[in-house]
Amino acid sequence: MQLSKTLLTLRRKAAPLPMSTIHIALDRARAALSSIGKTPELDAELLLSQVLSCERSFLHAHPEAHLAESQSQRYEELLRRRASGEPLAYIVGVKEFWSLPLRVTPDVLIPRPETELLVELALARIPAHAASEIADLGTGSGAIAIAIAKERPESRINATDVSKPALTVAAGNARRLGHTNIRFLIGDWFSPLRGRFHLIISNPPYVGISDPHLQDPALQFEPRKALISAADGLHDLGLIARKAGVFLNPGGWLIVEHGYDQGARVRELFEHYGLREIETHLDLAGHERATLGRRVG
Numbered sequence: 001m002q003l004s005k006t007l008l009t010l011r012r013k014a015a016p017l018p019m020s021t022i023h024i025a026l027d028r029a030r031a032a033l034s035s036i037g038k039t040p041e042l043d044a045e046l047l048l049s050q051v052l053s054c055e056r057s058f059l060h061a062h063p064e065a066h067l068a069e070s071q072s073q074r075y076e077e078l079l080r081r082r083a084s085g086e087p088l089a090y091i092v093g094v095k096e097f098w099s100l101p102l103r104v105t106p107d108v109l110i111p112r113p114e115t116e117l118l119v120e121l122a123l124a125r126i127p128a129h130a131a132s133e134i135a136d137l138g139t140g141s142g143a144i145a146i147a148i149a150k151e152r153p154e155s156r157i158n159a160t161d162v163s164k165p166a167l168t169v170a171a172g173n174a175r176r177l178g179h180t181n182i183r184f185l186i187g188d189w190f191s192p193l194r195g196r197f198h199l200i201i202s203n204p205p206y207v208g209i210s211d212p213h214l215q216d217p218a219l220q221f222e223p224r225k226a227l228i229s230a231a232d233g234l235h236d237l238g239l240i241a242r243k244a245g246v247f248l249n250p251g252g253w254l255i256v257e258h259g260y261d262q263g264a265r266v267r268e269l270f271e272h273y274g275l276r277e278i279e280t281h282l283d284l285a286g287h288e289r290a291t292l293g294r295r296v297g
């Protein structure tokens with residue numbers, strides 16, 4: 001009896017101290033996240049901003065400000081999630097893409113900065129003042145479709161996804177950001193589309209099932225369906241290249257994202273299915289990341 005009481009007291013003493021100020025909370029958080037991801041300091045600050053509903057600049061301006069007990073507890077909880085490898089974007093529910101704050105949930109892939117390359121390549125091929133018909137296949141969070149909608153408000157974008165929860169996220173993002181020139185259509189790749197398009201764009205799943213990259217802890221939280229494709233990651237890319245001709249206007253463009261080591265095979269697929277003017281572009285890390293081609297005649 002006496003012994004267990006002592007143990008109880010010791011346990012209480014060993015329990016984490018309340019994170020009394022912003023300064024202390026951030027110090028502890030940096031230590032807790034030091035081996036997680038590439039930006040532990042930034043993550044610690046973003047999670048604390050979330051808990052305190054403040055801008056990051058507030059944290060720097062008021063390091064001595066006190067945290068309420070409930071805020072400390074909430075922060076501990078978010079830090080635990082991050083320390084278990086859960087991506088920051090899912091914890092805070094937002095990811096910035098093309099300077100747009102997009103809501104993300106585990107139903108959608110977290111938009112990657114390299115995917116902005118696809119948007120740039122698309123914008124260079126969509127006239128600024130024309131009602132171009134565009135298709136975004138497998139839109140996920142809506143990142144590509146919404147970025148194009150923003151930059152080309154006169155174009156009409158048809159964004160498809162086979163996942164209903166993903167389309168709900170995408171449509172919510174478009175609505176919140178005020179872009180009305182996008183239609184969201186449920187279905188596999190081209191299946192809900194009618195007519196022909198000036199440009200078809202897609203960031204399909206392209207990771208092969210045996211790719212060691214899939215073991216990356218950060219990927220464990222993302223939808224497998226949005227990441228993995230059969231045939232060494234090339235199944236969906238092949239399907240999109242095969243059918244694109246039917247859905248492109250003569251002179252229309254197909255632009256896809258792919259793995260850093262898939263450029264040559266994607267160019268072959270494009271060539272095989274009759275696309276021309278084929279080019280592969282490098283992402284900021286210098287990897288072959290996006291290939292485009294054109295339907296001629």
Ligand code: GLN
Pocket residue numbers: 112203204205206207219226227228257
């Ligand atoms: N670029 C992502 C990754 O490597 C994969 C995205 C995709 O399959 N479309 O984690």
